[in-house]
Amino acid sequence: MATLDARRGRSFPGSHVFLLVLTVALLAPVAWAVLSSFKPAGDIIRDPLGFDPATFTLANFRGMFQDVPIGSGFVNTGVVLVAKGAITLFFAPLAAYAFAKYRFRGQHLIFGAVLLTLMLPTIVLIIPLLLEMKELGWVNTYQALVLPGSVDAFAIFWMRQVIAAVPDELLDAARVDGCGEFGIFWRVVVPAIRPGLAGLGVLTIMNIYNDVVWPVVAASSSRMATLQVVLTTLAQNISGNRVGADYATVTGELLAAASVALLPLLILFILLQKHFINGILAGSVKG
Secondary structure: OHHHHHHHHOOOHHHHHHHHHHHHHHHHHHHHHHHHOOOOHHHHHHOOOOOOHHHOOOHHHHHHHHHOOHHHHHHHHHHHHHHHHHHHHHHHHHHHHHHHHOOOOOHHHHHHHHHHHHHOOHHHHHHHHHHHHHHHOOOOOHHHHHOOOOOOHHHHHHHHHHHOOOOHHHHHHHHHOOOOHHHHHHHHHHHHOHHHHHHHHHHHHHHHHHOOHHHHHHOOOHHHOOHHHHHHOHHHHHHHHOOOOOHHHHHHHHHHHHHHHHHHHHHHHHHHHHHHHHHHHHHOOOO
8 A cells, every 4th residue: 555655646757847848838939929029120030039138128018009009908808807707707606506406397408408509619609699789789889798608608517517516415504594595505605616616717707808709790899899809900000000010010019919918817827826726626526
């Protein structure tokens, strides 16, 4: 037994080397983009892999903030994040609670239909959703950016797996004490599933922050453009706002914008990585 435990705890240098190589391979493009954003635009094209600290400049960032409405993109993305994230984190656990802890006619059929939507490509839903938004008069509004997909099948499935692990005895004890059904959910279930909620919150924020397909279709005006939409049209904005902007200038400002857009997610992951890992483990529990 001692030998088996020793084998389980033994460190394998080969696996560490592989993980180190994989980490470097994943982070190298990000590090190159960030460092290159502080280089003169001409040097990015002339010497893409080199970096001379003596040539450090903020010219790419100054030009980017002048040519690109990245500020309004951050504001629109922030509004969508708060509104859509709140809807997801409130209603998805409620639906998951019903599927995990209640028994009703057609339960498995309804849950199967919910999971079936995971197999539908996003592109299939775009035209029907856009026609619906047009009929409601919501094109180029926050409603169109927030409501479609705010309670998706993945969030419900994730939270159902987490809630299914909550002991039924806790719920029965709360009922005996006279707690109502919503009170049981709010006072008993929610505190017990906080790690899963945190993990879902991080994933939801990342998905909303990086979403570009639906915002491009639903909010085509520059006034409602989210950050990712602004980034996709960045080259056109730079060329249109600066006469004679060459390839090097566009590349430098594009790297600067990408570095600015990367910063919020990087800070978020550093601050919440413990909750994210705990949430992943909580979401892996079988119900």
